Amino acid sequence: MRVTRSRRLESVIDAVGNTPLVRLRAVARHVPDVEVWTKLEFANPGGSVKDRPALRMILDALADGRLTRDKTLVDSTSGNTGVAYSVFGAALGIRVKLVMPSNVSQARKDIARSFGTEIVYSDPMEGSDGAIVLARELVAKEPDAYFYPDQYSNPSNWRAHYDGTGREILEALGDRLTHFVAGLGTTGTMMGCSRRLKERPGSVQCVAVEPADALHGLEGLKHLASSLVPAIYDSSVPDRIVPVSTEDGWDMADRLAREEGLHVGHSSGANVFVALSVAEEAQRAGRGGCVVTILCDRGDRYFAPTRWERQYVW
Numbered sequence: 001m002r003v004t005r006s007r008r009l010e011s012v013i014d015a016v017g018n019t020p021l022v023r024l025r026a027v028a029r030h031v032p033d034v035e036v037w038t039k040l041e042f043a044n045p046g047g048s049v050k051d052r053p054a055l056r057m058i059l060d061a062l063a064d065g066r067l068t069r070d071k072t073l074v075d076s077t078s079g080n081t082g083v084a085y086s087v088f089g090a091a092l093g094i095r096v097k098l099v100m101p102s103n104v105s106q107a108r109k110d111i112a113r114s115f116g117t118e119i120v121y122s123d124p125m126e127g128s129d130g131a132i133v134l135a136r137e138l139v140a141k142e143p144d145a146y147f148y149p150d151q152y153s154n155p156s157n158w159r160a161h162y163d164g165t166g167r168e169i170l171e172a173l174g175d176r177l178t179h180f181v182a183g184l185g186t187t188g189t190m191m192g193c194s195r196r197l198k199e200r201p202g203s204v205q206c207v208a209v210e211p212a213d214a215l216h217g218l219e220g221l222k223h224l225a226s227s228l229v230p231a232i233y234d235s236s237v238p239d240r241i242v243p244v245s246t247e248d249g250w251d252m253a254d255r256l257a258r259e260e261g262l263h264v265g266h267s268s269g270a271n272v273f274v275a276l277s278v279a280e281e282a283q284r285a286g287r288g289g290c291v292v293t294i295l296c297d298r299g300d301r302y303f304a305p306t307r308w309e310r311q312y313v314w
């Protein structure tokens, strides 16, 4: 067997991507004719699928001069993208400033700070929108001092998945692949992977996952009807969109830990819930198939706070 995990790398940035795929056996026991695969994006150095777009946004901006070493990268995320900016900012010698509401969990503040990231607090009553507004105000006041990646409108976001995640899925599963399932947050994963997979001859169904309700506990995912739709989103890309309840996403995340040894976050639970329902359809139709979905991050990122009703900001 080719040993890829013991590669010698020059920098942590070279450890991004080439994540393994693991086949689900226990939770997919009832669909024996359909393969259900998960791509372990939590194996990236910053612990999530957001490492790929964060690194690509930084590298593309360094390449064309939008980002220089005398600028500070500023954004309004306390979640996975913020962790990724912090990791690669430290590795590449770029200052990072994150704007987050002052009520985000201590763990999130501590993770960002441990990489040397500066945190600016926004009004807790204004939630993540307040953080976005404050980040934009900082940039408007001193435009030459900052690089603002704006992952919702930055094409480097989906291109990271087109050149990375999607290509790697094709290399691993090739012509067997029948379905790709991924959640919609910034929509970068869905846009980039689907565009890559649809270039392959033969049809791949691309299924998007979104929270069933506007008020939900599937961190990282967006309920599009009640949200600002990201500029990089193209509604013609997914073949269909499947709503998932918070409970179904959380229950599946629990099952993945207990039955597969995969302790993942709730958006990953939602992805697998939909991947299994797609697999059940294929099994009932007697077609067989090969479904792949994304495990976005690890479950230990969500230990505090534990009640999703509190609507904390990720």
Ligand SMILES: Cc1ncc(COP(=O)(O)O)c(C=O)c1O
Residues within 6 Å of the ligand: 048, 049, 050, 079, 080, 081, 183, 184, 185, 186, 187, 188, 189, 190, 219, 220, 221, 265, 267, 268, 296, 297
């Ligand atoms: C945990 C988690 N799941 C899913 C997503 C959605 O991925 P994308 O932004 O590529 O749509 C994100 C994005 O922030 C995330 O942090």
